[in-house]
Structure formats: structure tokens, C-alpha cells
Amino acid sequence: MIKNNLSKIIINLPETFTTILKKIDENGLGILFVVNKDLKLIGSISDGDIRRDFLKKINHNDLVTEESLIVNKNPISLPSSCDAGKIQEILNSEVDQKIIRCIPLVDQENKIVDYSTRERARKFSILEPTIGKEELFNVTDAIKSGWISSKGAYLSKFENSFSSYLKGGFSVAVSSGTTALQIALVALGVKSGDEVIVPNFTFGASINSIINSGATPVIAEVEKETWTIDVTKLKEYISPSTKAIMPVHIYGQPCKMDEIKKFAKEHNLLIIEDCAEAVGARYKNKLIGIGSDCSCFSFFANKTITTGEGGMAVFKSPEIAKKAKILINHGLSNQIRYYHEHVGYNFRMTNMQAAIGVAQMEKIEILLKKRKDIFTNYDELLKNEKLLTLLPKNDWSENSYWLYTLIINGIKRADRDKLLNNMQNKGIECRPGFYSLNLMEPFKKFRKGNYPISNQLSETTLSLPTTSVNKEDQKYITDTLTSELKNIL
Numbered sequence: 001m002i003k004n005n006l007s008k009i010i011i012n013l014p015e016t017f018t019t020i021l022k023k024i025d026e027n028g029l030g031i032l033f034v035v036n037k038d039l040k041l042i043g044s045i046s047d048g049d050i051r052r053d054f055l056k057k058i059n060h061n062d063l064v065t066e067e068s069l070i071v072n073k074n075p076i077s078l079p080s081s082c083d084a085g086k087i088q089e090i091l092n093s094e095v096d097q098k099i100i101r102c103i104p105l106v107d108q109e110n111k112i113v114d115y116s117t118r119e120r121a122r123k124f125s126i127l128e129p130t131i132g133k134e135e136l137f138n139v140t141d142a143i144k145s146g147w148i149s150s151k152g153a154y155l156s157k158f159e160n161s162f163s164s165y166l167k168g169g170f171s172v173a174v175s176s177g178t179t180a181l182q183i184a185l186v187a188l189g190v191k192s193g194d195e196v197i198v199p200n201f202t203f204g205a206s207i208n209s210i211i212n213s214g215a216t217p218v219i220a221e222v223e224k225e226t227w228t229i230d231v232t233k234l235k236e237y238i239s240p241s242t243k244a245i246m247p248v249h250i251y252g253q254p255c256k257m258d259e260i261k262k263f264a265k266e267h268n269l270l271i272i273e274d275c276a277e278a279v280g281a282r283y284k285n286k287l288i289g290i291g292s293d294c295s296c297f298s299f300f301a302n303k304t305i306t307t308g309e310g311g312m313a314v315f316k317s318p319e320i321a322k323k324a325k326i327l328i329n330h331g332l333s334n335q336i337r338y339y340h341e342h343v344g345y346n347f348r349m350t351n352m353q354a355a356i357g358v359a360q361m362e363k364i365e366i367l368l369k370k371r372k373d374i375f376t377n378y379d380e381l382l383k384n385e386k387l388l389t390l391l392p393k394n395d396w397s398e399n400s401y402w403l404y405t406l407i408i409n410g411i412k413r414a415d416r417d418k419l420l421n422n423m424q425n426k427g428i429e430c431r432p433g434f435y436s437l438n439l440m441e442p443f444k445k446f447r448k449g450n451y452p453i454s455n456q457l458s459e460t461t462l463s464l465p466t467t468s469v470n471k472e473d474q475k476y477i478t479d480t481l482t483s484e485l486k487n488i489l
Contacts, residue, residue: 006114008027009027009029009033009102009104009112009115011034011045012034012035013034013063013064014063015063020064024050029102030047031047031101032045032046034071038111039112040111043075046072049070049071076090076100077104077105078103078105078116079107080114084425084426088123088427091117102116124477125467126302126403126429126430126464127403128468129306130367130370131356138355138356142154145351150349152355155173155351157354157358158173158349159172162312166287169290169295169316170318170320172315172324173311174310174312174313174328174348174349175309175311175347176298176309176311177276177298178205178208178311180296180311181246182213183327184294184313184315186327187294187313187320187321187323187324190214192215194242194244195239195241195242196272197244198219198220198248199220199222200436200454200455201434205274205298206246206274207437207443218239219237219446221450222453223453226253227392228247229247229248231256234263244271244272245263245271246272246273247260249274249281250434251277251463252278252281252399252403253281253397254282254283254397258284271292271294272292273289273295273296275296275297276297276303277303277402277403278297278400279304279400280368281397283396284396291316292316293317294320295314296312297311303402304367304371305361305364307357311349323342326341326342326344327347328344328345328347328348331343371466374401375401386409389409390407391404405463407462408461408462409460415489416432419484419488420432422488428481430465433458436458439455464481
């Protein structure tokens with residue numbers, strides 16, 4: 001059980017009215033719970049009870065005792081084993097037209113062992129978008145302009161602001177991070193018969209984009225130190241048909257790009273970076289996303305910056321970027337109306353989405369700083385936990401601080417999933433690591449060798465809520481995590 005400071009909410013009687021009022025004022029909850037010397041719950045006193053008592057003009061020079069009329073002899077309480085959902089339900093209800101702001105949690109002997117408030121009982125979501133008045137203003141402006149679909153001023157403004165942020169590249173706004181990857185492959189000439197190397201430990205969008213482009217993925221192992229593609233093993237996956245390599249900056253952790261670029265140059269390979277989780281990440285003090293043939297970003301709702309759905313393909317070549325813009329718009333010519341120069345796709349971003357993106361880009365450093373602070377505090381809270389291995393760190397890269405993810409040492413998938421369920425019952429949404437590609441039926445035929453490291457990561461990684469949490473929330477989350485871990489392992 002993760003305990004609050006009980007002294008904030010309990011009082012022994014007899015006591016003076018002044019002391020009672022002062023304590024209620026200090027806890028900010030509007031209530032105190034009366035306990036005996038053994039912490040057994042015997043009543044409650046609210047600020048409303050005191051107010052009504054004053055109106056009755058009762059003599060307040062007297063001490064308040066357990067027998068006083070001001071003491072509610074039937075306070076609401078819940079068992080300490082009660083799950084977060086039930087606690088939330090009670091705290092969001094009213095009893096006798098009174099708002100419930102605090103509930104004591106009691107053991108089998110009716111002793112108070114903890115308490116929950118509306119704030120404590122809320123559910124901690126894994127990731128939430130940060131949307132404000134600036135985004136609303138831009139979307140409203142886009143609607144008023146009449147350009148709500150795939151044309152409008154915000155599209156070019158968003159593309160230009162993104163290239164400016166990266167300090168280079170030619171940005172093409174698209175409908176998702178996945179379509180960014182696919183259009184990058186197609187625009188760069190990857191086709192049927194070609195092979196593309198992709199890491200095993202990644203979200204399925206990486207390999208899906210390769211398959212949907214007509215090429216054949218080749219699944220590669222990752223390294224233990226960074227969780228990213230193992231450059232030392234790349235020779236095991238290359239063949240005469242290899243056309244490209246798709247490094248994935250998993251959980252915002254940069255790949256070893258110098259080594260990857262060297263390998264690609266030696267074997268005449270294209271590089272398409274999957275930066276879906278890595279906006280703001282740095283490799284050797286430079287932002288991820290510049291220097292490869294194309295770098296692809298996601299703006300899904302849970303990403304650091306969002307457009308709801310959406311993505312960006314950032315090309316090294318302006319000519320390829322122009323080709324990509326034609327391809328995402330049904331392959332239509334820019335000169336001849338309704339003339340198709342290519343077999344194309346409808347991968348366009350809308351002006352309304354871009355309007356959100358423009359507002360998000362204006363606050364990107366603030367959003368990154370907020371997440372970095374969350375990561376730093378989690379690191380501090382968990383640094384001495386021997387059951388956990390924290391997200392990799394090194395002196396040549398900086399994480400994007402997308403999603404705080406760690407390894408639970410020695411755990412099996414079944415116990416990890418049990419832990420996830422237990423955390424959910426406490427109101428804390430956690431997330432398992434990505435399923436290794438080689439373990440999933442649609443992708444098994446693309447295996448090449450064994451994948452002990454990525455399979456272990458898939459089984460033992462877990463992510464914690466990374467947005468909309470303050471330091472007190474993080475303390476509750478990490479205390480709950482370590483407590484539940486000890487119960488399982």
C-alpha cells in the first residue's frame with residue numbers, strides 16, 4: 001500500500017475548535033477524520049459541519065469530543081483493497097448533495113491505512129497531447145479561410161517551420177508517420193525485388209511501410225546498449241538485393257548514425273530514418289533528421305508534437321521532395337489538371353491538421369523541456385532500484401524524451417503483463433514494450449537468424465505515464481511500481 005501522510009486528515013478528540021479549523025484549512029480538503037488511538041475510524045468533521053454548528057450558536061469555547069453533535073458518526077470509507085475505478089466512482093459522486101473530496105481507506109479492523117482524493121484517484125494516462133488556445137485559434141482561422149482539406153496556407157507554413165527547426169532538408173507534410181515512410185521508399189525508387197533492412201524491436205509501421213511499398217523487409221537484431229539496430233551485425237542481413245536500410249530511433253533513442261552512414265556508403269544503400277518517436281532527439285549535438293536520404297516523423301496524438309494524425313517526410317534532395325509531393329496527391333501533374341504523371345496515393349495532410357502543427361512548432365522547445373523534466377525526475381526516483389534498468393544514456397546522443405521506458409530485470413512476459421494489469425487497477429496506465437517483429441505471424445517469413453536481445457526487450461520493457469504528471473504524481477507512480485514489483489517477483 002502506498003501511503004499518504006495520514007496526519008493531514010486525521011484527528012484525535014477531544015480537541016479545540018480552533019485546532020480543528022486550522023487543520024482543515026491546512027489540508028485543503030474540507031474534512032478531518034476522527035480516529036481513536038489505534039487509528040480506527042469513528043467519525044468525521046467537515047468545514048460544512050462546523051459552519052452549520054456556528055449557525056446554531058453553540059458555545060465554541062468547549063472542547064469537541066467524540067460525543068459532540070458536530071461529529072458525523074457514519075463517515076464514508078472504502079476498503080484499502082478497493083481498485084482505482086471504484087474510488088474514482090465514489091469521488092465523482094455526491095452523497096446527500098455533498099461533494100466527496102476525500103475518502104479514507106481502511107483495513108479489516110477499520111483502521112485508516114491511506115486515503116484518496118479526487119486528484120489522487122484520477123487516472124494517469126500514458127501519453128496525452130498538449131493542446132491550447134494557440135491550436136484552437138489556428139484551426140478556427142483555417143476553417144474561416146475555407147481551406148479545410150489538403151490545400152491552404154498552413155501546409156507550407158508547417159513544412160517550412162519544420163525544415164527551419166531541423167536547420168535543413170525539404171519537408172513534405174503527409175497523413176501519418178507510416179505514409180511518410182512509404183512515400184519516402186517509393187519516391188526514392190525502392191520497389192518490388194528490393195530488400196530493406198529494418199530492426200526487430202520497433203512498432204509495426206516500420207515494416208508495414210516496406211511491405212506496402214512492394215519491397216521485402218529483412219529483420220535485423222538490435223544492440224543491448226541502445227535498443228537500436230546493431231551496426232556490427234548488418235553484414236549478416238545484406239544481399240545483392242539490398243536497396244536501403246531503415247534505422248529506427250526507438251523510444252527517441254538515436255541510432256549510431258555515423259556507423260550506419262559508413263555502412264550504407266560502402267554498400268551503396270539508401271537510408272530512410274524512422275524518426276516517428278524522435279522529434280527533438282540529438283546525435284552528436286545535432287538534431288536527428290538531417291543527412292539521410294529521408295527522415296520520417298509522426299505527429300500522432302501521443303507524439304511530442306501532434307496534428308492528431310499526420311507525419312512529415314524530410315528529404316535531402318529537393319527534386320525527390322517535389323516528386324513525393326506529386327505522389328501523395330494521386331500522382332497528379334502540377335502543370336496539367338487531372339493528368340496523372342505517376343501511380344499515386346492520397347497521403348495528403350489537411351490544412352486544419354497543419355494549423356495545429358504550426359502552433360505546436362511554436363512551443364516545441366517548451367514541450368521538450370517539460371518531458372525532459374519528467375524523465376529526469378523519474379531517473380532520480382528510480383536510480384537505486386536494482387530490479388530496474390533505466391533507458392540507455394550515452395555522451396554522444398540525447399533522447400527525445402518521448403515515452404519513459406525501462407527494463408524490468410528478470411521478468412517474464414506473463415508477469416510483466418500481470419504488473420501492467422495491477423498498475424491499471426491503481427489508476428496508472430502503463431504500456432508494454434513493442435512486440436518483436438519476428439514473433440508476429442505476418443512478419444515471421446522475414447526473419448533471418450535469431451534475435452535474443454530484441455525478444456528479451458519485448459518481454460521485459462515497460463513504459464510509464466510521461467505527460468500530465470507532476471512530481472507528486474511521479475512519486476505515487478514509482479512507489480506503486482516498486483511495490484507491485486515486489487509482490488510479483
